Every structure is written in C-alpha cells, then in structure tokens.
Amino acid sequence: GAVVSQHPSWVICKSGTSVKIECRSLDFQATTMFWYRQFPKQSLMLMATSNEGSKATYEQGVEKDKFLINHASLTLSTLTVTSAHPEDSSFYICSARAESSYNSPLHFGNGTRLTVT
Amino acid sequence: AQSVAQPEDQVNVAEGNPLTVKCTYSVSGNPYLFWYVQYPNRGLQFLLKYITGDNLVKGSYGFEAEFNKSQTSFHLKKPSALVSDSALYFCAVRDNSGNTPLVFGKGTRLSVIA
Numbered sequence: 376g377a378v379v380s381q382h383p384s385w386v387i388c389k390s391g392t393s394v395k396i397e398c399r400s401l402d403f404q405a406t407t408m409f410w411y412r413q414f415p416k417q418s419l420m421l422m423a424t425s426n427e428g429s430k431a432t433y434e435q436g437v438e439k440d441k442f443l444i445n446h447a448s449l450t451l452s453t454l455t456v457t458s459a460h461p462e463d464s465s466f467y468i469c470s471a472r473a474e475s476s477y478n479s480p481l482h483f484g485n486g487t488r489l490t491v492t
Numbered sequence: 493a494q495s496v497a498q499p500e501d502q503v504n505v506a507e508g509n510p511l512t513v514k515c516t517y518s519v520s521g522n523p524y525l526f527w528y529v530q531y532p533n534r535g536l537q538f539l540l541k542y543i544t545g546d547n548l549v550k551g552s553y554g555f556e557a558e559f560n561k562s563q564t565s566f567h568l569k570k571p572s573a574l575v576s577d578s579a580l581y582f583c584a585v586r587d588n589s590g591n592t593p594l595v596f597g598k599g600t601r602l603s604v605i606a
Binding site: 379381384409416417418419421424434466468470477478480481482483484485486488 | 524526528533534535536537538541543582586588593594596597598599
C-alpha cells in the first residue's frame with residue numbers, strides 16, 4: 376500500500392515553455408504533499424508544501440510564480456514549471472504521508488527528470 | 493534549526509561484510525529519525541524510522557539503525573551486505589514539535605563489491 380505515482384518520469388522541453396508534473400496518491404488520501412528538487416550528487420531540497428484546497432507553502436528562495444502548485448483533490452497535486460530555463464533542469468520528486476501522524480514516513484513518487492534545452 | 497550530517501560521501505564494502513552508514517543530527521527537541529534509500533532515477537524508499545522506544549530499530553531488507561541520544565547519531569547498519577544494497581542512502585530528521593519539514597542529509601553512496 377501507500378503508493379505515490381508521479382508522471383511523467385522524464386520530460387524534455389524547450390526554453391520558455393511550461394511543463395506540468397503530476398503527483399497522485401493511488402491508495403490513500405493526502406491532504407498534504409511535498410515537492411522536492413534534487414540536483415546531481417546532492418540532497419533533496421524541499422521546494423513547497425502542497426495543501427489540498429488551499430495555497431501551497433513555499434520554502435524561502437523558491438519562486439511561487441515560477442513553480443505553480445495546485446492541489447485540487449485529495450489524491451492529486453501538480454507542479455507546473457513556468458517559462459522553463461536550462462537552470463530549471465533537475466530531478467523533481469513529490470511525496471506524501473499515508474497517515475495523518477507527523478511521525479509517519481513519507482512515501483515518494485519515482486521522480487521526474489526535467490531537461491530544458 | 494534542524495540539520496543532518498552524513499560525513500561520508502561514499503562507502504565501499506565487500507559483499508558479505510557488515511556495513512555502516514553514518515548519520516548525526518541536530519534538533520531543538522526530541523528527534524524523529526528516518527532512513528531512506530534511492531536507486532538511480534527513482535524516488536526514495538522508506539527503510540526505517542525511530543520515533544521513541546527501543547534504541548535499536550529494525551527495518552526493511554535486513555537493515556537496522558541504532559539511536560544514540562548522547563552522540564546524537566542514528567547510524568544505519570546491516571550485518572551482511574549484498575551487491576543489490578548498492579544505492580544512495582539518506583538520513584532525515586525532524587523534531588516532534590509540530591509539522592516541521594523533514595530535513596535530509598546530503599546522502600551517502602554505498603557500493604557493495606562482489
């Protein structure tokens with residue numbers, strides 16, 4: 376149980392275009408989802424916390440107009456990278472808790488590798 | 493502020509030998525500690541966690557970790573390494589004061605050599 380599905384697994388886009396990444400909790404409801412960014416040989420950086428039915432909470436230094444997050448249902452959160460540039464190329468990973476307890480583990484999607492040319 | 497240190501970028505172990513991946517942490521309150529494993533181009537998989545209770549925690553795939561409060565450490569261990577254990581391992585911590593974000597270490601790449 377507790378499967379998080381992320382789509383697409385990889386995407387190549389041209390500079391200036393927008394890309395949408397979907398994160399779905401397949402067998403549980405997630406009022407909160409988390410979006411991370413991972414650079415090569417580096418750790419995960421929390422970008423934002425996605426809250427169902429309300430605005431996302433962005434970490435310091437993350438542009439909310441650049442990385443649009445929508446959490447319209449209890450099983451789906453989307454991250455849209457707007458007007459993508461080559462420096463946005465990275466591995467984006469979403470996660471969610473299957474249980475409401477704060478000490479329950481996060482379940483991660485398989486990530487999306489974005490390459491902006 | 494919360495922080496996690498994984499002092500080793502790379503750990504090399506011969507198959508069949510015991511392995512240890514080190515992790516130390518810093519939190520203002522009591523810690524919730526986690527280990528995750530990441531295979532190439534994949535998300536992270538949960539291995540084990542420490543919340544409270546017994547300091548020795550057993551997890552998936554034969555891994556275990558020992559919580560040491562005095563040394564603020566949570567090292568990951570396995571008695572006998574397998575080649576298939578080769579992956580990137582992340583230690584993570586958050587405190588128990590509320591819905592604070594999970595903070596990850598920079599990761600340790602484990603290579604198990606046949």
